[in-house]
Amino acid sequence: MSAAPLSFAATRRACHVSYIVQAIVNNIAPLLFIVFHTRFSIPVEQLGGLAALNFGVQLLTDLAAMKLVDRVGYRRPMLLAHVMAVLGLALLAVLPTLLPSAFAGLAVAVVVYAIGGGLLEVLVSPIVEHLPSPQEGKATAMALLHSFYCWGQLAVVVVTTVLLGVFGQGLWSLAPLLWAVVPLANLFVLLRVPLPDTVPDEHRTPVRTLLGRPVFLFALVAMMTGGAAELTMSQWSSFFAEQGAGVSKAMGDLLGPGLFALLMGIGRFSYGVWGQRLALEKLLVGSSLGAALCYVIAAWAAVPVVSLLACAGCGLFVSLLWPGTFSLTSARFPLGGGAMFALLALAGDSGGTFGPWLAGILASLTSGPLAWLSDRLPPDGDSGLRAALLLSAAVPLVFGLAVLQMRRDPVGAAVTQ
Structure with missing residues (x-):
C-alpha cells in the first residue's frame, strides 16, 4: 500500500476519534447531574439549563463557523475544537470548587467545551466527505463515521458509571479529567495527519x-x-x-x-x-x-x-x-x-x-x-x-x-x- 492511502487512513481514524470527543462533551455533564445536585445543591431546573446551554452554544458555533472554515482551512479549527474540548473538560472538574458559585463554574466549562463540540459538528463530516475515495463509497463512509458518536456515547455512560462506582462520588472530578485525555491525544495526531483542502x-x-x-x-x-x-x-x-x-x-x-x-x-x-x-x-x-x-x-x-x-x-x-x-x-x-x-x-x-x-x-x-x-x-x-x-x-x-x-x-x- 502506498504512503498516501496510509496517511489518509490515519486522517479518517482521527475523524472517527473526533466524533467520540463530541460524544464525550455532549454526555459527560448529564451523567454527573446527580453529583452536582447533591454536592453543590444545584436545582434540577438549573441542571436542565446546562444541557440547553451546551446545545445553544453549539448552534451559535455552527452559525459562526459558516464562513470561517472555508477561509482558514480545516486544520486550525480542528485543533481549536480539541483544545476547547480539553480545556472545557478540565474546567468542569475544577471550576465548581474554585468559584463562589458552583453553577457559574459549570456554565463556564460547558460554554468552553460546547464551542469545541460545535466546531466538530461542522468540520468532521466535510473532511471525511472530501477525503480521496470512490464516490459510491462516500455514503457508507459517512455512516461509519457517525457510528463512532454512538460508540463514544456508550463508552462515556459505561466508563463514567464504573468510575463513580469504584471511586465514589467524592472523586467525581476524575471522570472529566480522564476523558480529557481523548481529545488531548487526538490533538497531537491532527497536528501530523494530512487534511483535504477546502x-x-x-x-x-x-x-x-x-x-x-x-x-x-x-x-x-x-x-x-x-x-x-x-x-x-x-x-x-x-x-x-x-x-x-x-x-x-x-x-x-x-x-x-x-x-x-x-x-x-x-x-x-x-x-x-x-x-x-x-x-x-x-x-x-x-x-x-x-x-x-x-x-x-x-x-x-x-x-x-x-x-x-x-x-x-x-x-x-x-x-x-x-x-x-x-x-x-x-x-x-x-x-x-x-x-x-x-x-x-x-x-x-x-x-x-x-x-x-x-x-x-x-x-x-x-x-x-x-x-x-x-x-x-x-x-x-x-x-x-x-x-x-x-x-x-x-x-x-x-x-x-x-x-x-x-x-x-x-x-x-x-x-x-
Missing part, C-alpha cells in the same frame, strides 16, 4: 445559491426532522421507561438511551460496512416509516416490554437519517464547502433541540386540550408522554416526505443549475 472561493457554491434551490431547502427540512426524530426518543426514553413503563431508573437507562444508542451505532456501522449496494434514498424513506411505527408502538403498546423495545428499536431506524442526509446533499452539491455543512449541522442541531422540547409541551397539554388522546392510551403515570410520542410520529414521516422531494432533483442536476 473548496476554493471561485469554485464553491455560494450560500445564496444553496438557499435558492428547493432541493437544498428540503435537505434542511430532512436534517431538522431527522435530528428531532433521533433526539426526541433518545432524550425521553429513560423518563418514559421509568414513568410510562414502570421500570427502575437503572433499568430505564439501560433499556432506554443505552440500548437506543447501541442499536443506532449498529445501524450506522452496518451500513458503513455493507451498504454500498443499497439505494440510500429508498433506505431513508423506509427508515422514516420504521421510526414512525416505533413511535406509535411505544405509545400504544400496553405491555411495558413492547413499549421499551419500540423505543430501543427506534435507534436502529433513525441511525441513517442524519448521516444519510449529509450524503444525499453533498452528492448534489459537491462544491458546497464548509458553509453548506454548517447550514446542515445548524438545521440538525435545531431539530435536536426543539424536538424534545416540543414533546415535553405536548405531554403537558394532556392535562388540557390533549386529555381526550391521553385517555385513549395505556396509563403512563400521568406523564402524558404516550400522547406526546404518538404525535411525534409525524416527525419522521415529514423526513420521509422531504427525502422523496429530494429524489425529484437527481444527482448532477443541482450541480449544473
